[in-house]
Amino acid sequence: MGRRSQQDRDAITVEIGYALVSASFVAAAGFAGITAPALVLDLSDTAGRVLTAVGGTVAAFAFVARLVHVLWRFPRRPDGPPPPSQPSRTGRTSPDS
Incomplete structure (x- = not known):
């Protein structure tokens, strides 16, 4: 993989920041919740501790799941040459028409 441009690095930085904020x-x-x-509610100490533990576990799982989901969907730069921006034949709307 070649060197990344400043624009690519900035886009990655913004995406990581967005992933962290939204996951938080x-x-x-x-x-x-x-x-x-x-x-x-007036719950016992044991019930309060159980809810706090379950809430912490759910929060940790939700954080990791959201972080992975956002970063996995980030478009990666293809390794090959960029696709042609215009049709291959004049007067046609797409190369396979």
């Missing part, structure tokens, strides 16, 4: 948001929402009953 999803993890926080999952944690808050699961542990909210422990804060609102």
